[in-house]
Amino acid sequence: xxxxxxxxxxxxxIGSGISGGWAAKELTEKGLRTLMIERGREVVHGKDYVTExxxxxxxxxxxxxxxxxxxxxxxxxxQSRTGQFREATKHLYLRDTKQPYEEVxxxxxxxxxxxxxxxxxWGRQVYRWSDLDFEAxxxxxxxxxxxxxxxxxxxxxxxxxKHVGVxxxxxxxxxxxxxxxxxPMQMNAGEKFVKAGxxxxxxxxxxxxxxxxxxxxxxxxxxxxxxxxxxxxxCSTGSYFSTQSSTLPPAMxxxxxxxxxxxxxxxxxxxxxxxxxxxxxxxxTTTKATREYKAKVVFLCASTLGSARxxxxxxxxxxxxxxxxxxxxxxxxxMDHHFRAGAxxxxxxxxxxxxxxxxxxxxxxxxxxxxxxxxxxxxxxxxFGYQGAASREGWGRGASAPGIGVALKRRLHDAGGWLMSITxxxxxxxxxxxxxxxxxxxxxxxxxxxxxxxxxxxxxxxxRKDMQQSAVEMLEAAGCKNVVGNDDxxxxxxxxxxxxxxxxxxTARMGRDPKTSALNQWNQxxxxxxxxxxxxxxxxxxxxxxPSITYMAxxxxxxxxAVREMKARNI
Amino acid sequence: xxxxxxxxxxxxxxxTAILLGGTLxxxxxxxxxxxxxxxxxSAQWRARTLSASQLDLVSTLAEHIxxxxxxxxxxxxxxxxxxxxxxxxxxxxxxxxxFVTGLADMDARAQKAHGVAxxxxxxxxxMALLTALDAESYPPQQLLAKAEPLSSERQRMRDSLxxxxxxxxxxxxxxxxxxxxxxxPAARRELQKGWFFRRVKELTLLGYYTxxxxxxTELKVNPMGVYRGDIPYRSIGHxxx
Numbered sequence: 001x002x003x004x005x006x007x008x009x010x011x012x013x014i015g016s017g018i019s020g021g022w023a024a025k026e027l028t029e030k031g032l033r034t035l036m037i038e039r040g041r042e043v044v045h046g047k048d049y050v051t052e053x054x055x056x057x058x059x060x061x062x063x064x065x066x067x068x069x070x071x072x073x074x075x076x077x078x079q080s081r082t083g084q085f086r087e088a089t090k091h092l093y094l095r096d097t098k099q100p101y102e103e104v105x106x107x108x109x110x111x112x113x114x115x116x117x118x119x120x121x122w123g124r125q126v127y128r129w130s131d132l133d134f135e136a137x138x139x140x141x142x143x144x145x146x147x148x149x150x151x152x153x154x155x156x157x158x159x160x161x162k163h164v165g166v167x168x169x170x171x172x173x174x175x176x177x178x179x180x181x182x183x184p185m186q187m188n189a190g191e192k193f194v195k196a197g198x199x200x201x202x203x204x205x206x207x208x209x210x211x212x213x214x215x216x217x218x219x220x221x222x223x224x225x226x227x228x229x230x231x232x233x234x235c236s237t238g239s240y241f242s243t244q245s246s247t248l249p250p251a252m253x254x255x256x257x258x259x260x261x262x263x264x265x266x267x268x269x270x271x272x273x274x275x276x277x278x279x280x281x282x283x284x285t286t287t288k289a290t291r292e293y294k295a296k297v298v299f300l301c302a303s304t305l306g307s308a309r310x311x312x313x314x315x316x317x318x319x320x321x322x323x324x325x326x327x328x329x330x331x332x333x334x335m336d337h338h339f340r341a342g343a344x345x346x347x348x349x350x351x352x353x354x355x356x357x358x359x360x361x362x363x364x365x366x367x368x369x370x371x372x373x374x375x376x377x378x379x380x381x382x383x384f385g386y387q388g389a390a391s392r393e394g395w396g397r398g399a400s401a402p403g404i405g406v407a408l409k410r411r412l413h414d415a416g417g418w419l420m421s422i423t424x425x426x427x428x429x430x431x432x433x434x435x436x437x438x439x440x441x442x443x444x445x446x447x448x449x450x451x452x453x454x455x456x457x458x459x460x461x462x463x464r465k466d467m468q469q470s471a472v473e474m475l476e477a478a479g480c481k482n483v484v485g486n487d488d489x490x491x492x493x494x495x496x497x498x499x500x501x502x503x504x505x506x507t508a509r510m511g512r513d514p515k516t517s518a519l520n521q522w523n524q525x526x527x528x529x530x531x532x533x534x535x536x537x538x539x540x541x542x543x544x545x546x547p548s549i550t551y552m553a554x555x556x557x558x559x560x561x562a563v564r565e566m567k568a569r570n571i
Numbered sequence: 572x573x574x575x576x577x578x579x580x581x582x583x584x585x586x587t588a589i590l591l592g593g594t595l596x597x598x599x600x601x602x603x604x605x606x607x608x609x610x611x612x613s614a615q616w617r618a619r620t621l622s623a624s625q626l627d628l629v630s631t632l633a634e635h636i637x638x639x640x641x642x643x644x645x646x647x648x649x650x651x652x653x654x655x656x657x658x659x660x661x662x663x664x665x666x667x668x669x670f671v672t673g674l675a676d677m678d679a680r681a682q683k684a685h686g687v688a689x690x691x692x693x694x695x696x697x698m699a700l701l702t703a704l705d706a707e708s709y710p711p712q713q714l715l716a717k718a719e720p721l722s723s724e725r726q727r728m729r730d731s732l733x734x735x736x737x738x739x740x741x742x743x744x745x746x747x748x749x750x751x752x753x754x755x756p757a758a759r760r761e762l763q764k765g766w767f768f769r770r771v772k773e774l775t776l777l778g779y780y781t782x783x784x785x786x787x788t789e790l791k792v793n794p795m796g797v798y799r800g801d802i803p804y805r806s807i808g809h810x811x812x
Contacts (some may be wrong), residue, residue, distance in 0.1 A: 024735040055792070056781035060656050063781075071661050186800030228795035354807050357798035394810050395790070399773040402709050404636045404701060412776075413790065415810040 009035040009258070012280050012295040014265050014310065017117025019535040019551045020301035021247030022160070026559035027299070028254040035293055036257060037282060039264040040113035042096075043120065045244035047232025051088040063088045068258040079496060081108045082502070084121065089232050090160045094120050102439050104453035106492065108499035109305060115261050116243040117303070117504070121232040122281050124213045124240050124360070125387070126166050127545035128157050132371070136541050140381045142521030143333065143430040146513045146540045148569040150177070156553035157538050162240045164552070165219040168211030176366045177378070182216045184209045190390025190418040191355030191363050197478025198365070204376075205368050210361040210387065213241035213549070222246070240360070250482040251554070262286050267314040268298065268323050276530045277323070279446070293426035297530045297562055297571055301555070304334070304536035305436060308507035309450050311533075312438050324525035324533075328362030330508050331437055334454045335542040337501035340488035342386060343421035343471035345480030350418050354392065362389035364475075365422065367544055369466065381461040382429065384544045386471065388422030420480055427544040428440035428498070429459050430506050454498045456489070464489060503547055505539035530571045532558050608677050621666060622657040625674050626651050628690060633678070633775040635701050643784035653778035673767025680704070705772070708765025714758055785810035
């Protein structure tokens, strides 16, 4: 084979995370020779999960959280802001000094830097969106309408869920549609107590076990969860959905996938004669050599901010502001879920109840504000749900009160009392003034870095008050004692700043009108028919539920459309 | 609850090893079974921040906080080694210095009360000094939770469940705490008073209960295998490590 042939594929997928993995699986299964380009290093399933099942005493700092001002976090000033960044997981996060960005206002951009991307470290909560979400922009007029409705995506949710394996409880709620569920995980006694109390006192509110992309039964060659606990170190048994466990194996099995790690995309090459993307410019992160790869169709799945950066940096005389950006919306309408507002309280009694095993999941309270009926209307638009959990206090309680010696040791031998804690996840509005742009500075590969300018607006701030108040109200009504509300948001500072939710969305949104959106109803660029963007950047609004399963469904749907169009010779 | 459902850690480990195609190291299983690996001395180990006498003092303080009973104590678990590692590889320079100064203060207290350094006092005198220090080191819970949030169980829960990720031991963040409380001089004084002893106790508990001795002999690690959401406490009978 000549070099030229080696560099030509039917399809190129940029990014190997949740969306990129799905694009690669679907494209290769439909017969396309596909190249998947990944900025970060190779991570081999199983072999490279180097901290999996490690005991605490096998780690020098006993799996300490590496906070920003601690040693070990020097090269990770941003990644260390999330509590997930610990001794056992550090190697699965981007070294910030490799890919810096400019933060006009506090914005925490959490990034993976490996094959599998953030699919290895994601929260695994999966909830279908509903027409409450897809009609939201139209109904409150905040932003242009979504070009799709629930019926367009429902079969694709089923399609991806059957492959992923989602455990959850059916509720029959129109605004939180049921999916293809494996059996739900169990609640503990504290959670059952709170559930009973909340459902008794509040008509129409529900407490359910989290819906998660974690197997409660063996599924498609992957083993049921063994409840070791910390999923985010990687899972050799493939018991949660990741690129490595779920989309890469079938893609590789076709013999049509080539994975190219350690390769950062500089830009897309536009051919003005054909009005198509003709290739992808790539810089090797090890040698810094550049190379161009060609394909008939390109799927951009480099994350909401990563994809925006590539689009904005793909300038040509046709697209001086970046490819597929004749509308000027690329980079704008950046959203994230705002969270860390909620409450916690004690549960007296239940001392004869305990649990065994490490459930990597919590409870979920679906949205109950601004639904169809007038009684749920509030002074803000959109809504929020809660994630939470109950547990009995452990030995850590000994560190915050007096007591030493034999008496302390005896006391800590027993489990402590029950605590229940819930935190809201609220929908953020798409606003033009929350945006990213290219900076004048470049990274070590000669690619302009991003300047991020994003903050919460009045609607999010009003919603947070309700998120806290309602949490306190529900836990008190349920019978919790010593209930304390919290809101970690510190305007202009760190605490609950945008980005920390790690649900960035919106920077190349879908829409009906090419003047106000970058992508059509198939995640296809209005301006460039062979370019598809199927990660979080495609989202026209943010819902209040976790978005990843929607990226998966949209990606599979977009590939199906792209391949049909290719066969019809429209692409 | 059927006994057949009851899966021991050993079984869980063995089962997982099978699931993983036997990739789990045999030594992990042996270690989990024997529960004696904590006794193995490591000849190569050297303190990197603490001097020999400081290490002895830390070890003595830790042993008073978590003494050997019918199960290992802090010294058996090598807590002083863990504390030296935290001081060297984790704490910022300012915190490290503050901790070392706190050790000197222990000797000053002993000098004042008994005319000799702490380690030269009797066990009973040491326990009396520490009991007094413990009693004066904990400001009201609300103040403590606000200023040293990561040492509060609720904050710990909130941090972990907010992302549904791993729960893990958390070391509090005294540097930031000092900054947080800076606006209120009275609160700051209150918090500074017991700072050293709170750190010693926190690091002792952390070092002990995350050691093999603390997590496998005194308590048990919550085992992998199955999840049983609601079981009688008496069927376990102790806290998970």
